[in-house]
Amino acid sequence: MDIEGTTTPIEFVHTMLFGYARARVQEFLERHEADPDVQSDIALLRAEHAAEAPPPNPPMASVSAYVHWLIDHDHKSTGLKSLEGKVWHDGYRAGELVGDVYPDVAPALRRWQERGVDVAIFSSGSVQAQRDLFGHSTAGDLTPFIRAYFDTTTGPKSAPPSYASIAAVLGHPPASILFVSDVAAELDAARVAGMQTALCVRTLGSETANDAHAIIHSFDNV
Numbered sequence: 001m002d003i004e005g006t007t008t009p010i011e012f013v014h015t016m017l018f019g020y021a022r023a024r025v026q027e028f029l030e031r032h033e034a035d036p037d038v039q040s041d042i043a044l045l046r047a048e049h050a051a052e053a054p055p056p057n058p059p060m061a062s063v064s065a066y067v068h069w070l071i072d073h074d075h076k077s078t079g080l081k082s083l084e085g086k087v088w089h090d091g092y093r094a095g096e097l098v099g100d101v102y103p104d105v106a107p108a109l110r111r112w113q114e115r116g117v118d119v120a121i122f123s124s125g126s127v128q129a130q131r132d133l134f135g136h137s138t139a140g141d142l143t144p145f146i147r148a149y150f151d152t153t154t155g156p157k158s159a160p161p162s163y164a165s166i167a168a169v170l171g172h173p174p175a176s177i178l179f180v181s182d183v184a185a186e187l188d189a190a191r192v193a194g195m196q197t198a199l200c201v202r203t204l205g206s207e208t209a210n211d212a213h214a215i216i217h218s219f220d221n222v
Contacts, residue, residue, distance in 0.1 A: 002157075003123040003130065005182030006200045012100035014074075017129075020091055021084045022071050026064040028087045038086065044079035076124040078152045085126035092136040099133035101142070102202065108219035109145035120148040120170060122162075122179070127151050157186045163193035180222070187213045198222065 004013045032038045042063055049060050056073075060066045070080045091097035112119055121130050127149040134142040148170060155162030167174040174194030181187055187197040191212065198221075199213040216222060 001119070001121055001179070002181035002183065002186065002200070003121060003125065003133065005202060006180055007101050007105050007121075008133065009100055009102070009202075016097070016100070017084070017088060018071050018074075020097060021087045022068055024087055024091075025067045025083070028090065029064060032086070038083070041079050041083040041086070044082070045077070048077055048079050076152060076156075081124060081126045081129065081152060085129035085132070088129055089132050092132045097132075097136065099135075099137040101134075101137045101139055102218075103139075104219045106137075106139035106142060108222065109142055113145050118147045118170060118172070119145060120150065120166065121146060122150040122154070122157065122166060124152055124157060157181075157183070158189050160189045160192040163190045163195055167193070167195070178222070180216070180219075184213065 001007055004010055029038070029042075045063060045066060046060065049057060049066060058066070058069055067080060067083065070077050071084075088097060092099075109119060121134075123130055125133075130149045130151070131143060134146060150162075150166050150169075154165055163179065164174065167177055170177070175196070178196040178198060179187065179190040180198045180200050181190075182200045182202070184199060187199060191197050197213045199215045201215055201217055204217055
């Protein structure tokens with residue numbers, strides 16, 4: 001499953017999580033500048049910046065300024081997502097963040113576990129961010145129901161090889177795996193890799209014609 005728009009409202013990700021990271025990244029960097037993991041994120045951000053000649057990439061006046069720009073443009077930068085995950089981790093531990101999930105998510109996870117179905121997450125957010133969201137969710141700790149997590153270190157979500165890699169790690173043939181997302185381009189890639197697919201449309205009446213993927217409005221439809 002995808003997260004944003006699938007298990008979790010888009011508004012929570014874009015307003016709460018992105019806003020939280022944007023407001024706190026400078027202070028976080030000042031407190032953790034000697035942390036080797038944070039230094040690795042900074043080095044990756046600098047390398048990613050150097051690899052993308054401007055425009056539209058702005059000059060890297062500071063790490064926090066570049067992070068703000070990436071957040072504002074919703075970039076799926078691996079360095080950004082790793083750093084965001086660390087900032088959010090502090091927020092979840094402090095009780096300032098609670099992962100928002102749709103009401104049908106927890107019952108579905110329990111139902112699938114009872115049926116012996118493996119559940120995994122593939123999101124642009126870091127694995128740490130995924131674990132924290134489901135571990136501190138509005139429905140409680142949901143991590144016992146999730147077998148594995150995958151992020152951009154596996155590959156782009158629009159690339160079929162990413163889904164082939166996920167199937168190999170899970171040890172299931174692609175044809176036995178259902179990938180659920182609210183983004184058709186991601187489902188297209190999963191379909192090319194041999195997976196079954198379902199387009200999650202949380203707002204009733206907002207779907208457009210799509211012959212390639214089954215449409216669901218709730219996990220009760222799965």
